[in-house]
Amino acid sequence: MRLWDFDVSGFDRLPAHGPAILCSNHVSFLDSAFLMLHVPRNISFVGKSEDMEAWKTKYLFPLMGMIAIDRSGGSKSIAALNTAEAVLRRGELFGIVPEGTRSRDGILHKGRTGAARLAVKVGCPIFPVGMIGTREIQPPDAKVPKLGGHCSIKIGRPINVERYRNRTDNHLVLREITDELMYEIRDLTGQDYKNVYAGKTAETEPTVVAKVANLTDQQQELVGASSAVQ
Numbered sequence: 001m002r003l004w005d006f007d008v009s010g011f012d013r014l015p016a017h018g019p020a021i022l023c024s025n026h027v028s029f030l031d032s033a034f035l036m037l038h039v040p041r042n043i044s045f046v047g048k049s050e051d052m053e054a055w056k057t058k059y060l061f062p063l064m065g066m067i068a069i070d071r072s073g074g075s076k077s078i079a080a081l082n083t084a085e086a087v088l089r090r091g092e093l094f095g096i097v098p099e100g101t102r103s104r105d106g107i108l109h110k111g112r113t114g115a116a117r118l119a120v121k122v123g124c125p126i127f128p129v130g131m132i133g134t135r136e137i138q139p140p141d142a143k144v145p146k147l148g149g150h151c152s153i154k155i156g157r158p159i160n161v162e163r164y165r166n167r168t169d170n171h172l173v174l175r176e177i178t179d180e181l182m183y184e185i186r187d188l189t190g191q192d193y194k195n196v197y198a199g200k201t202a203e204t205e206p207t208v209v210a211k212v213a214n215l216t217d218q219q220q221e222l223v224g225a226s227s228a229v230q
Contacts (some may be wrong), residue, residue, distance in 0.1 A: 003147055004137060008038055010155030016041075019088040019122055020158070023115050024129035025108055025185050026097035026198075028138045030145060031131045035095060038153055043093040046080065081114060088122045095129075098181060101199045104140045108182060108191040109198035116177040119161045121168045128156035128181055130188025154188045 032045045087094045098111030119126050132152040138145035167173050186193045
C-alpha cells in the first residue's frame with residue numbers, strides 16, 4: 001500500500017542537462033519534499049533556516065539538497081542566493097517558492113523576484129510548478145501528514161528570460177517576469193490570486209502586471225517573458 005497517490009505531468013519538459021529553476025506554489029510543508037522526490041534529476045531547494053534546526057529535519061533536509069536561507073535578510077540571505085547561483089552554474093536544477101512562505105489561506109500570493117534575478121543573471125529558464133493536494137495531506141498547522149491522500153504535480157511551460165540577460169538591476173523587468181510566473185502557476189493550480197505578499201510583510205515593491213502567454217503545447221519555442229515596459 002502506498003502512503004500517497006501521485007499524478008504527475010509535464011516532467012518531460014524539463015531539460016535532461018543544464019541549469020533550470022523550478023518555482024512552485026507553496027501551500028504545505030510537503031511541497032518541496034514531494035517535488036524533489038519526483039524530479040528525475042538532482043535538485044537543490046531553498047528551505048527556511050528554522051526547518052534545518054528542527055530535530056526531525058536537521059539531517060534529512062541537507063541530504064535532500066536543501067539550502068538554508070535566513071529570512072531575516074542581510075548577508076545570510078545573500079549567501080544563500082550565492083549558493084543557489086553556484087548550483088545553477090554547475091548546470092544543476094534549483095527549486096524555490098516565489099511566494100517566500102506558505103500560503104495559510106490557500107490563495108496564490110504575489111511572488112518575490114529572487115528567482116527571476118537568478119534566471120536573468122545565469123541565463124536559464126524558469127519552470128512554473130503546480131502542487132495540488134498537499135494542503136489536504138498536511139495543512140499549515142498540522143504536525144504530521146495524513147496518509148492515503150492524493151497529490152498532483154504539474155510542470156508548466158518554461159519561461160525564457162534570455163532577452164533580459166544582464167538586466168538584473170532593472171526591478172521592473174524582474175517584476176514582469178515574476179508576475180508572469182505567478183500567472184502561469186495559477187493556471188496550473190486553479191488557485192485564486194491575490195496581488196499581495198503572503199505573510200506579514202507589507203507590500204512595498206512596485207508591480208507591473210504581466211501578460212499571460214497564450215501558446216499551445218505544440219509550439220516549440222519557450223514561453224517568452226512578457227513584453228518590456230513601454
